[in-house]
Amino acid sequence: MSATTARRVAFAPNWALRAALLVLLAYTVWASSRLGLSWDRVAHGMGEGGRLLARMVPPNFERWQLLLEGMLESLQIAVLASALGILISLPLSVLAARNLSPLWIAGPVRGVIAVCRSLHYVIVAILFVKAIGFGALAGTAALVVASVGFIAKLFAEAIEEISMKQVEAIRATGAGVMKVLFYAVLPQVSSRFIGFCLYQLDSNLRNSTLVGIVGAGGIGGTLFAAFKRFDYDFVAAILLSIIALIFLAEIISGRIRAALR
Structure with missing residues (x-):
């Protein structure tokens, strides 16, 4: 076996793994759309979360x-x-x-x-x-x-x-x-x-x-x-x-x- 062939076999791409990753990516995109996940909702949630944290400060240990x-x-x-x-x-x-x-x-x-x-x-x-x-x-x-x-x-x-x-x-x-x-x-x-x-x-x-x-x-x-x-x-x-x-x-x-x- 030549050195070129050995290198090609040693570093051959794993097409099965790549296909599985593509399927996982496609499913993630599809599931996100079905669940109504969007960057707008994330941004809105971050704003609401900031206001919630502001209302928690300072902590009240009176009780x-x-x-x-x-x-x-x-x-x-x-x-x-x-x-x-x-x-x-x-x-x-x-x-x-x-x-x-x-x-x-x-x-x-x-x-x-x-x-x-x-x-x-x-x-x-x-x-x-x-x-x-x-x-x-x-x-x-x-x-x-x-x-x-x-x-x-x-x-x-x-x-x-x-x-x-x-x-x-x-x-x-x-x-x-x-x-x-x-x-x-x-x-x-x-x-x-x-x-x-x-x-x-x-x-x-x-x-x-x-x-x-x-x-x-x-x-x-x-x-x-x-x-x-x-x-x-x-x-x-x-x-x-x-x-x-x-x-x-x-x-x-x-x-x-x-x-x-």
């Missing part, structure tokens, strides 16, 4: 007691939902791991986990609000379902990646199922489990502020009420408090990860 009450409720929802979700996810992940459980067990359990992950937590929160009423219980239940759908899947995938040599060695000693889990499985995945748990807690802190908008408790309800009253300076105070809470949680979780390394 700090109401703000603190909502933030504490959101924090309680997040912590409780994370703890329950993790406790439920641990046995489910072992049953869903295909290297530890037979297919006739792992398959249905994975189906349950997929169902928990299928619906957005806000939709689940609406369902729980309709079923058990307004309040923190509905928000906690919704975030437990969301946590199980996420954490159980990650736990199961982490277990499937372990080395089976340690599992077989512990089994060869005649150890039971629990001893195999504690001495062969958990030591290999404990650091990843801790990372997943901290991430889920951080995620639930953000999510707990949103479920309150649909009546599931937390600071979200206070935020939604402030929006309905056009009380935008108090809205700014709530948003700044939520941002501060998330930053604080990120700092604490980062230090915990560093301490466990």
Whole structure:
């Protein structure tokens, strides 16, 4: 093969990729026209957004007691939902791991986990609000379902990646199922489990502020009420408090990860 032919083969254009990009571009243009997206609407929205931000300044922290009450409720929802979700996810992940459980067990359990992950937590929160009423219980239940759908899947995938040599060695000693889990499985995945748990807690802190908008408790309800009253300076105070809470949680979780390394 000549050098010219080799260069031509090495740098041959990927026509399939180019065609796919053109199809994607054409679909984007078509979808934008169907949805009524235009630069005029974007420009109008930017102007309205600027006026909204102007009404938020300066933030009003005079009702700090109401703000603190909502933030504490959101924090309680997040912590409780994370703890329950993790406790439920641990046995489910072992049953869903295909290297530890037979297919006739792992398959249905994975189906349950997929169902928990299928619906957005806000939709689940609406369902729980309709079923058990307004309040923190509905928000906690919704975030437990969301946590199980996420954490159980990650736990199961982490277990499937372990080395089976340690599992077989512990089994060869005649150890039971629990001893195999504690001495062969958990030591290999404990650091990843801790990372997943901290991430889920951080995620639930953000999510707990949103479920309150649909009546599931937390600071979200206070935020939604402030929006309905056009009380935008108090809205700014709530948003700044939520941002501060998330930053604080990120700092604490980062230090915990560093301490466990």
